[in-house]
Amino acid sequence: MDDRDAAMRPGPDVPVLAGPVTITPVVTAEFRGVSAIIPAWDVQIEASADRAVQTRVTFSAPHEYVPASWDDPLACFGQRVHIAARIASPRGEWDVQVGVYQIESWEESDDGHVAVEALDLTQRLEKNDMLWPSSPPEGATLASEVQRLAGEPSDGGVQTAVARNFSIHRLFEWGTGRLDAIQKLVEAFGMVYSVTTDGILHVTPPTPTDAAVATYTGRDLLISANRRSRERQPNRWMVTGSPKTDPSEHDEGGEKEEIKWAAVVSNWTDPRYRADTYGVVTSSNTMDIAESEDQIREAAETYMAASLAASEARALQIVTDPRLELGDVVDVRVTHLNSSESLRGRVTGYSMTLDDPAQVMRVDIEVQDGR
Secondary structure (H helix, E strand, O other), X not given: OOOHHHOOOOOOOHHHHHOOOEEEEEEEEEEOOEEEEEOOEEEEEEEEOOOOOOEEEEEEEOHHHOOOOOOOOOOOOOOEEEEEEEEEEOOEEEEEEEEEEEEEEEEEOOOOOEEEEEEEOOHHHHOOOXXXXXXXXXXXXXXXXXXXXXXXXXHOOOOEEEOOOOEOOOOOOEOOOHHHHHHHHHHHOOOEEEEOOOOOEEEEOOOOOOOOOEEEEOOOOEEEEEEEOOOOOOOEEEEEEOOOOOOOOEOOOOOEOOOOEEEEEEOOXXXXXXXXXXXXXXXXXXXXXXXXXXXXXXXXXXHHHHXXXXXXXXXEEEOOOOOOOXXXXXXXXXXXXXXXXXXXXXXXXXXXXXXXXXXXXXXXEEEEOOO
């Protein structure tokens, strides 16, 4: 599971999902080695790649599950819920493992049931700042540094796994935010992160765009593929960096010599993003591992290329496909009145309700140029 080449949760294929199926949520609460199946309903899963803690789950449970003690199954003292979607069709039955989440809060409703909110396990990093800013120790690798920043599970952190390991430079400088530091570190190596169904924070390359994990059409799961505006995109990218100097390097006054580099690239020649009409939208980044000014400029150009890779956004409505994950690349074939179009896009968000057949699944994609 370490490589995003094998993306998409295992489960039945599109032809099965397009046929007569029923989807039943399976919610298992787990705390300190004790598990309990929860008869939950209104199980909603909502995810966005734009958030640090990417996935949120809500569900309801009967009155007898209203916590009366700190160690009850749905209390919020470290209790976790494992969510699966049980798909039954004439061709068989599958349990699609959706994810594991830590309970954040619960509330008793007027009619007596309990409403529960849970977040993916990166909340354990988001809420657990380090005492001091830090840098990687001598001999650090990407794998060792991700684990150091995440913290050991026995100390409140999460287990991590890195698909491709690299030696990293000690010039990285982190603030006190664990998840923020991991985001910056992973981004510096062109990787992404997610917590998978095993409860491990995986760092992997993005899913390649040369092949899609699924194809949706109006003959199977696709209901609509409406265009929508993307968030206003940058037309200028700034990257700054300041290499850490050796303590022995001082000027004649005894002060440490400080070097600062900066690079600015822009896309103002594109008629869509001219500064006089569009304005200037700036993306600012820092790169504390650069060893030269050329590397700072290369980083700025990389940020620009990544931002321009997606040409538009679509809001899909599909028959629920619990296999989809953030970062998956999908093909969409849309039939209009007198024409058709083929799209390929990366999943940037989704929302689904596992136990309501009347609900459709919303899937946000960024369409890749050239498709």
